[in-house]
Amino acid sequence: MTAPLFYLGAHQPHWLWNAEFPLFVSHRQLTRKARLRPATCRWALDSGGFTELSLNGRWLTSPGQYARAATRYAEHLGAPDFMSQQDWMCEPFMIERTGLSVREHQERTVVNYLELRTLAPALPWLPVLQGWTLSDYLRCIDLYASAGVDLAALPRVGLGSVCRRQSTGEIGHIVATLAGRGLRLHGFGVKTGGLQRYGHQLASADSMAWSYNARHLPPLPDCAGHKNCVNCLPYATRWRGRLLAGMAARGHQTDLLALQAHEGSAP
Incomplete structure (x- = not known):
């Protein structure tokens, strides 16, 4: 079994010039940086959609604004592995927040992907599958196909609306079914339990779980200068x-150790 390429979620954009392993950086944080220079590590862009929809019930950032910002990032930081589209999450509380249906969220997600590809065709946009049940996700595949997008032919496809229920057997079944259709999935916000259960069926994953842990624990002995290690x-x-060492011990040793050696970061 292969292990996913792991991106550490980073809410500190300056880590792009200090880290030696892949980072997943939010547009909401990166857009605040007036000056950018080439990143020292591999990186991918998070659209910040969960926060934007949670706060506003809709996207305030237009596709044009987002495409221009993403173009700037790519020009100054260097080519990203992928850039997440402006998708519409389908968790029940998000559906309640927007007042729209799951089907409407899916249709808006597909339309946004097509628009971003038109606005900035040279950028590696990541299409995102949205839904809540397995049948929802399968319908979303059909919506992309009807728009002329063959998801199985793309390097990666994001799997949305799973991060808050990833330890359930239902998500494992959804991942297995979609991976069985030839989709190379990226798991958003996958925690340790999710990586252990179905990580081998993902092409890549990201996680910010480290920050939550750091917020509730004392700082490291050599970090006595701050209250906690959240940043x-x-x-x-x-x-x-x-995390990587633990996964390696559970059966992914060859792939993960190879990845660590490539990134120059032994546990």
């Missing part, structure tokens, strides 16, 4: 190392 790259690096 601390050394803490995040060690957390990542423990």
Whole structure:
């Protein structure tokens, strides 16, 4: 079994110039940086959609604004592995927040992907499958297909609306079914339990779980200068190392150790 390429979620954009392993960085944070320079690591872009929809019940950032910002990031940071589209999440509370249906969220997600591809065709946009039940996700595949998008032919496809229920058997079944259709999935916000259950069926995954842990624990002994390590790259690096080592011990040793050697970050 193969292990997913793991991106550490980073809410500190300056880590792009200090880290030696893949980072998943939010547009909401990166757009605040007036000056950008080439990143020292692989990176991918998070659209920040969960926060934007939670706060506003709709997208305030237009596709044009997002495409221009993404173009700027690619020009100054270097080519990203992928850039997440402006998708519409389908968790029940998000459906209640927007007042729209799951089907409407899916249709808006597909339309946005097509628009971003038109606005900035050279960028590696990541289409996202949205839904709540397995039948929802399968319908979303059909919506993309009807728009002329063959998801199985793309390098990666995001799997949306799973991060808050990823330890359930239902999500494992959804991942297995979609992967069985030839989709190379990216798991958003996958925690340790999710990686252990179905990580081998993902092409890649990201997680910010380290920050939650750091918020509720004392700082590292060599980080006595701050209250906790919630913004601390050394803490995040060690957390990542423990995560990869733990997964390697559970049966993914060859793939993950190869990845660590490639990235130059032994646990």
